[in-house]
Amino acid sequence: MTDFINSTSGGFYAACDRYPVSVDCIIFSLHGGELSVLLAPRRFEPKLGAPSLMGGFVKLTETLDEAASRVLSELTGLDDVYMEQVGAFGALDRDPGDRVISVAYYALIKSDAAIDRRVGGYGAEWVSVMSLPDLEFDHPLMIERALAALRRKVTREPVAFNLLPELFTIAQVQALCEKILGEPVDKRNFRRRLLENECVEATDKIDKLTSRRGATMYRFNKDSYNDTLKFKI
């Protein structure tokens, strides 16, 4: 019952290459009416000052999901944020500093003035996905994949509400979906479909900011959405 092939488990694991593993966060938000991504200037060479996704190395004490949440939280101060893994990226030269394996996540947040101030302290800023600068490394690929994943989700799962205030008008949801999908949507069809979802509830609040007449404000009730795969817009 000897195993000369397998030494101790520690020995086997010790023999393999080891890597820094990072998470990179594609943080989406509605900013100035545009679907935007949070970018910050790099603080280190190479490419000092170049706009970049937010990332961080995974610690021994945390899972990948936890690392992504931590990075997001450190930057924005937000917890309990909707995040989804996009995938792992491991091209040999993806980071010129070292062979780093990175796992990309996207997050959907409601940005507000306080958050903008906070992230501004790190030099971060919101950039519309329609006018992204040239980004370093594989960050453009990550964003593209994240946006593709978001597009796939937005009409089938109630994720859009993560980007909207607690109370929102139907027009706001529609405008958001159009930004995400990159194409216009028929107003009447959108409204009908959206309200077919039980989890979208009218309130007695009226939004008077964007129209003279005022628009009914709705809320997303996550308790009315226990059932998976029953959302559609």
Next chain:
Amino acid sequence: MTDFINSTSGGFYAACDRYPVSVDCIIFSLHGGELSVLLAPRRFEPKLGAPSLMGGFVKLTETLDEAASRVLSELTGLDDVYMEQVGAFGALDRDPGDRVISVAYYALIKSDAAIDRRVGGYGAEWVSVMSLPDLEFDHPLMIERALAALRRKVTREPVAFNLLPELFTIAQVQALCEKILGEPVDKRNFRRRLLENECVEATDKIDKLTSRRGATMYRFNKDSYNDTLKFKI
């Protein structure tokens, strides 16, 4: 010094934790009429000999995709195999031997007697996805995610042909799809939809093995499938 950084930029590489990064392959095949996964006895402790997905550590000289291809090739002898990344898995205790980050890939192969012999030499065997044993670590989760990804793809992209011989009958495609989707499919609708795809071409070969009458054999012509998103069954 703060943990917060911009992406994975310089200056932090020496200080950060490092991990073995592995790939785990969910190798799908049609075997004995069942959609099956290839399980191999673990080659090292812990859980030496337990049925397991085939995996391997990522080398410094290879990308994640290349590592997955290498592991698949070592086991099966096959190159140029259809593979897709499922995602990264990083639970703290996912591998009791060490803190390993693993990236799962699924592969679609045409198994045959030669391959079965070869993988049998490693003690590997095909197990129906409907009757998987209790697997170690997060392998059940990986398989579940891989299968979900395959289900999403199979009706929208021509991936099923990777699991079939060069020449196949429509009934074979249908049976395969039913195995993947886990539900029966209407024969006439399936046949009509399948043949609406230009890339599925009739040949003059007749399969006489499964019926007295004989069934027309078809082939998938990848050259007729330049256009993305134009496949549907």
Next chain:
DNA sequence: ACAAAAGTGTTTGGTATACACCCATGT
């Protein structure tokens, strides 16, 4: 003759789309 799988069209219901006007209100 008969068993066993291949092959074949039509009908129907539902869903997605296209489309234009009136409403309520602040200025």
Next chain:
DNA sequence: ACATGGGTGTATACCAAACACTTTTGT
């Protein structure tokens, strides 16, 4: 009064699903 965005219903086209019998041929 009028400008602005909110709110409303219908007709049509298309697509997906349901459905049963005939054909071929080896035994």
